[in-house]
Amino acid sequence: MALRSLATRKAIGLGKSVGLGLRGLQTVTLPDLPYDYSALEPAISGEIMQLHHQKHHQAYVTNYNKAVEQLFQALNKVDTSTVVQLQGAIKFNGGGHVNHSIFWKNLAPVHEGGGEPPHSSLGWAIDTHFGSLEALIQKMSAEGAALQGSGWVWLGLDTEFKRLVVETTANQDPLVTKAPTLVPLLGIDVWEHAYYLQYKNVKPDYLKNIWNVMNWKYASDVYQKECP
DSSP states (O other), rough: OOEEEEEEEEEEEESSSOOOSSEEOOOOOOOOSSSSSGGGGSSSSSHHHHIIIIIIIIHHHHHHHHHHHHHHHHHTTTHHHHHTHHHHHHHHHHHHHHHHHHHHBBBBOOGGTTTTTOHHHHHHHHHHHHHSSSHHHHHHHHHHHOOOEEEEEEEEETTTTTTEEEEEEEETOOGGOOOTTTEEEEEEEGGGGHHHHHHOOOHHHHHHHHHGGGGGHHHHHHHHHOOO
């Protein structure tokens, strides 16, 4: 089922020159989900998925595009003060778009393989680095539950040392902000908007049940691409 995108793609014209040799910039768009909003129930309710996708992710897309357009206007005017001022909004909203675009792919309905453990080279790597899949799940769930405030818990691949790592990031910081060599395999949104309507303040229950719809095939595909 194809869900309609709630954002339209446009190009920002910059005139003859912005001092960077760039002709223009393509804005980002809200990606369609590859499943119905209710397809992840009972782990994640359809109401949460719809609000999370249509409202929260859409807001990151809208605000990022606005900030980037303002940035290029400021660059064209050599308005350094505004360029510096916009960095926070670009990082926050751009990170929100990047993280959520991965998050939707990290999930899959049970009838489409959600929750099935990895059996490929990623499965072997998990056993090597964490002892077992169960140990990894326990570690990520514990670190996600312990994260104060809003943020994400990640399973990543350190491409320099070819090892798996578990990391947390605050707010909407992408995993790459921890190190440029880190590639996200799985990310779990632990902002309240990801679970509160269904789980209230019991975040550990959300972190327990989300594994029932985790798309390990996606994670395995990324791992094999980055670590053949």
